[in-house]
Amino acid sequence: MIECPIRGTSMNKNDLRYQKTEDNLKAAYLSLINEKECYTITVKEICQRARCSRNTFYLHYDTKDELYHEVITTILDSLAAAFEPKAATLSQISQSHNRLYTDAIIDSIAKHKKAITALTSKDKGLFLKLCTDTIFEKCLTGSRSLTQDRFTSASYLYTSYLASAITGFIFAWLKQPDISDSQAKNLLYDIHKKTIDSCHRILQQKADN
Structure with a gap:
């Protein structure tokens, strides 16, 4: 067990021990999500899995919901980038x-x-919605940037289609464990290339008119 500091004790978050404990808490939480619904997970279970005390947990997070949001924020930020x-x-x-x-x-x-x-399988659709919204917003922002001041209603529709297609591909791939990462890259590239080439031609025509 990791001996816990006193609640409220100042601690350098860049300290390797602090980061390791935080990583352990996140890993423990994700491990538990594989076994049960998010809302049924307790702080006690997280601490047992992470091999730390409750006081150590509360040094890092005020609630288990804060840990949940930290985990999904990390994933969504990576996806957005x-x-x-x-x-x-x-x-x-x-x-x-x-x-x-x-x-x-x-x-x-x-x-x-x-x-x-x-x-996506254990939080009643909340994370799936967050992923879908993130992908849509990033595709929309990217399309506006690429077309600059010539973004039209048609551009919006094509961008919506593209975002939906990529989202569908991602979550279908997650259900196909026999498809490797490299295979998924090639498949998405081939599909995206054909789709984006068509969309670009149409968007460019709309922008030029």
Whole structure:
């Protein structure tokens, strides 16, 4: 067991021991999510799994809900970063940009695959909605940036379609354990390339009119 500091004691969050304990708490929570519904998990169970005391837990988090939000924020931030455009404008997008874009998405999901799978199946759809909203917002922001001041209602519809297609691919892939990360990258790239090429032609035509 890790001896706990007194509640309220000042502690350097950059300290390796602090970070290790925080990582252990997150790992314990995610491990428990694989076994039971999020709302049934107790602080006691988290501490037992992380091999720390309750006081140590409360040094890091005020409630188990705060731990939950910390876990999902980490995942969503990683996912959002993956959807950053890899080119400055629509006309500059090349196949290498498309490859970087789709690889980043798969890498982000692969990094948190077990956690995402557990969260989407055990928190009554909340995390799935957060992921879907994050992907949509990042696709929308990216499309606005790429088309600059020529973003139209048609652009919005095509962007919505693209976001839905990528979201569908991600969560379908998570249900197919026989598809490796590298295979998923190639599949998403092929699908995305065909979709984005068509969308880009139409969006460019709309923007030029």
